[in-house]
Amino acid sequence: MNTEQFLEIFKEINSAVLIEIGVVIALAMAIIWCSQKLLPLLAEHLHGKQRLFVLALIPTVRVLVFVFAIIWIVPLIIEPTARNMVAILGAAGLAIGFALKDYVSSIIAGVVAVYEVPYRPGDWISVDGTYGEVKHIGMRAVEIVTPDDTVVFIPHLKLWSNLIHNANNGGPSLMCVVDFYLHPEHDANQVKHLLEDVALTSPYVQLAKPIVVVANEEPWGTRYRLKAYPIDPRQQFQFMTDLTARGKTCLRALPVNFAQLSPEHAVQPAPY
């Protein structure tokens, strides 16, 4: 394809077309900007499922507006015939393959993420060992905030090859697990019932969800895992603190002795 043939793909662009393109781009950016500002504000006043639904609308609105703007603008610039589209896509593919492979891969993964929803704003996810709440899903990356208030940008590219752990998967239910390590000499059933009551009497607990206690014996003592759900996923750390504090008080009053782990026991790997 010579230069003349390549230029035939494009329509004649006059000032009216330029203004129309400018207006469409400005309008699309304004809608996206508004949705990214207003929907989080609205979500702040909501709780549970309603909050997560409103937050999930943000990337969906952006993709829809983006697609709509492309569909509007492309026919203004080129003749949308099959031949022209193949030529344009071929040229674009070449550029992407050489220079922008990862960037475009992340953008495509971002579109896939809107469709497959492995994470939504408000979800608690773990990627490559980094755990936090999804605050914003951008075109290229997802922005999470860790419990230590550190913002981490994770490219959507990770979606192709990494495991994405989603703790609440778009819902308000997020299981919290609190460990208690006890000296082996005690009544296990009594401890199990007590720990269930510790969760049941927590103001944070979601009563609609189950409370489970699992025990297993270790060489140094007995490990109990208390599993329960907070009313709101954002309360998970306060909930775990409450369970730990009240659990320790109740176990001491029982009385039960806590396991005394030496540092080498604490870090000793399992034999198999």
Place this chain on the structure above:
Amino acid sequence: MAKGNHWQLIPLDTFERPTAPASTLLQKAWLRAQNLIGIKDDEDTTPDEQDFPHYREFDLEPAVAAVEQAWEAAESEPCVRFVISPPFSGSGAILRAWADKHGYQQLKPPRKDQLESADTASWWQAQQCDNWLLDEFSSFWLRTTSHMQFMRALLPRLLRGELGAGVVVVDSWTFAFLQRAWPLSLPHCYCFAAATPELLQQVGIETTDKALRKLNAKARGNVGVALALWALAQNSERQTPRIPSEADDATAFILCALLLHHGLAGEYLQLVLPMLAPDQLDVQLLRLQQNGVIELDDEKVWRVTVYAYVDVRDFLASRGYWLDSF
């Protein structure tokens, strides 16, 4: 005045809430939208609690007659009956009047040491009666691990008939919690049927039929709440108290605890919410009191006000709390 007695005591599983007219639903949705976008009414929304009208108490005798009618029809008398009482419904007062009339003795609540050691035997020995009424079931215990043991020891004894024949009045919020905390569902549970416009007329609310239906829907069929909201509506200078805009998780914990225990003194509130610092708890309580959402009664017990109850319930529902069925 509507003719006849419109009070009805019914099995709990047959209870149905009155449906709200479309205008009430729209009004509620509009208020919710206003709250979401932060619009506040121009008028003073932090009323002085002393200025609220005292809502008139209703005649208990027809309600007592409804209890008699419901239980006289039963073929065999069960050991223990449970009457589930939504807040401010007046069920406790009605059952106390019924108990006085029929010679049922009011049980004394267990002492703190009996609660903490789950000692139901010594508590029962001190009662010495065959027919009894336990009307403080929701307020004598705390949502703590030790008191849960007492409740788990008491409920099977009640159901086995070891404590004779009696009536237990349980707040609807306590009942909802017990349904989760104790796996066995309680038998012989009753409640008063949701109010009807005729019942509201019977207790003295005089207005149009349409207004009665709207009021009844807003009060969720609760006679006490309907009387309070109607009394409030008579005074155009006063508005229904609103949950403060600064309300957060701690506010929800406090309101839920107050409803669960039918009101709590400050020191007990601190016991069930140990994660709140005392000063934080004080700030929350004072803010809610300033907004007319809670009040401190003569016995120094904090309670949700009847005028704010509907708003408090909606607030807890919006946060995903475990609610009562009324």
